[in-house]
Amino acid sequence: MDASKLLEFLHKEQGELKATLQEAEQLLVQQNQQQQQQQLIHSQELKIDDFFQLLCNGSLNAALYTAVHQDMTQPVSHYYIYTGHNSYLTGNQLNSDCSVVPIIDALRRGVRVIELDLWPTTDKENIEVLHGKTLTDPVDFEKCIVAIKENAFSASEYPVVITLEDHLTTKLQGKAAEIIERVLANLLFCPSAHALEDLEEFPAPETLKGQILISTKPPKEDEDGEKTQAKGSSSVPEEKHEHVAHDNTGAAASVGENQAADKPLHPKYAGIISIPAGKMSGSSFKEVLVVGKTVKRISLSEPQLEKVVEESPELLVKFTQRNIVRVYPSGMRVDSSNYSPILGWTHGAQMVALNMQGYGKHLWLLHGFFKANGGCGYVKKPDFLLEMGKDGEVFDPLKPRPVKTILKVKLLTCLGWKERSSKHHPLPDFYIRMGIAGVPADSVMKKTKVVEDSWTPTWDTEFEFPLTVPELALIRIEVQEEKYMKDDFEGQSCLPISELKSGYRCVQLLDRKGFPLAGVRMLLHFELNTTTSL
Known part of the structure; x- marks a missing residue:
């Protein structure tokens, strides 16, 4: 088979109608080089065995497109984002080691959202990363930030988001901000405080290439107009079901003994937040999933997602058309097992976070889904999840449809x-x-x-x-x-x-x-x- 016959095969059998003779010639040369142990042999034809090996060559005859090809100029909320949960854990959620290794592995896979839980050290002078109220061995916070900086763009040039679950004193918030600013330097994306308060639309992945963003709970105005941390957020774990109760709306309600009085948010820490975040604690779905003038990120637990999908799925779809929803595994999954990401994706949730310490079909789906769009970690949501129907209806994955x-x-x-x-x-x-x-x-x-x-x-x-x-x-x-x-x-x-x-x-x-x-x-x-x- 010479190059002209190979081109005919590409057109008729492979559906590659735009393939050129030059590309067929290059493909032929590449296959022959690989068959000859990379020797520079520029054969002008393929023998039958060589042709079969070409078909079975994962790099030259892949089943998926390998380049970024989607429109990357829309707001970040218009994309599914490759997201991990408790990214620092090496094993189960109760007593495994915390390490930078799983963070590095995730980033090298192309994961774009890394989660860190921040806690004071025993002497209250430094910051460590661990799964709070468990027996997990901590890892130094600065080591995690250094690992993120060194590996953030090894698999993709598109932005990395660090979601912080903060259990720090105001003083240590300032120290965390200093570490982040010093280590990340010009990689850190920091909008002005005014821009954050008036954020009506998230920036686009294209404009954020090579940037690292911080997402956590923003400051809150108290009665005197001062900035404070959201009530209870310094001591109530956002994602630890063993420390939260549930009201009859299905939303998590903070346990009183775990709540702390409002405290000032360190101005430096407030200044590094680029994606303001909140949670369902103490609120009903209808109170939280409100589309307002400004945009934000909301976290839902796996059971909360199931509850809102059962009761008000249209609220979730409408909310995610402009805002970001992050879904995380149930606190009962102490073995680092996972839930199906499909439910979140079909209702518009952008950050469907899975435990990457284990394995199984749900994690396989996550990895497979983000092979799309060149494996860059961002996959554009279908238009039907970003638009209202003629009568104001939104996409319903349970609605019967014709075969497409x-x-x-x-x-x-x-x-x-x-x-x-x-x-x-x-x-x-x-x-x-x-x-x-x-x-x-x-x-x-x-x-x-x-x-x-x-x-x-x-x-x-x-x-x-x-x-x-x-x-x-x-x-x-x-x-x-x-x-x-x-x-x-x-x-x-x-x-x-x-x-x-x-x-x-x-x-x-x-x-x-x-x-x-x-x-x-x-x-x-x-x-x-x-x-x-x-």
Whole structure:
């Protein structure tokens, strides 16, 4: 196959209608170079084995677009943002170590929102980061800020947000601000106090490239016009369910003994806040989810999200059209397990925070979702979540809709298992579980037949998925090995359907924690057909 034939293949089979002969020539050269151990061999054709290896090459024939291609000039509230919860923890939520390592790992993945819980040291002279009221071993606050500075833009040039849960004295707030300003220097985005008070629209990711933003509770006017910290916020953990009660609205109500009197907010600390934040504590959903003149960020716990979706989903969707909502896991998830991010996304929540210390299908969905838009950590929300309908209605993920897209997936083969195995390992019996995660009408899981005794299983199976909301759907793939008692997990991948390329594509398989299984990949064929109904 020469370059002209390769170009014909790209046009007819891969749907790459804009591909040029020059690009086909470059692709041919790149594949031959890789096949010859990177030697500079400029062959002008591909042999059949080389062509097959090209199809199974994850870097040259990826299933997703790899560049940032969405409009990045809209307000930050118009984007889903890759968000972690308790970003400093290495394991469970009760007694694991706190460290900069998980912060670094998250940023290198492309995570854009890092959470730090700030507490005074025993002598009240310094600041440490830990999960309060637990046995977690702390890590120094300044070390965390240094780690963020050094790794913030290793995977993406778009802004990083640090959400601070503050349990500090006024004096230590000033020290925290001094550390942040000194370490981050010109990377820190600091609007003026006047601009923060009158903030009617968040800035755009494009204008914030290379910047780090601080989000925490802003100062509050008391009766004398002085700035104070929001009542109880210095000692009542925003996200610790063991320290909050709930009223009959489903909103968290602060326990009286944990409340502290209002205290002055250090002016330096107030000056570094660029995304003002609040919480549901002591208020009903209708009181908090009000679209006002100025914009803000609100935090909802996992149970609170479920409650507001059950009672007033339209409030949440309307609120997130201009404001930011951060959702965090239930305090009962002490093992660092997770909830499904789909519910938050389908109701417009931008910062759906998950525990990244563990693994599981919910975390796989989060990692997969943010492969979109070049993996930059910001994915633009669909227009239907940003606009009102003709009659003022908002998007309802439960509303029946006609099929918009039909996705057909043909499974062909899996490669790379034998190279990772022991020579004495018995021949495996592989099968594939494949399905859709999205709105309830689109969600489904299917299974192939078992291919017995093969390191390189092949299928001739095609699955068809009718999709009513493809913009919010992911395809989820799991490889399992059939066993007598309990089947073994072997690999997985989640891909946003809005970013899928058509044709024959290579999909890299990942382990339980979302890291690549070196050399292990699948060859599949994708076909996407737009329709209005079946």
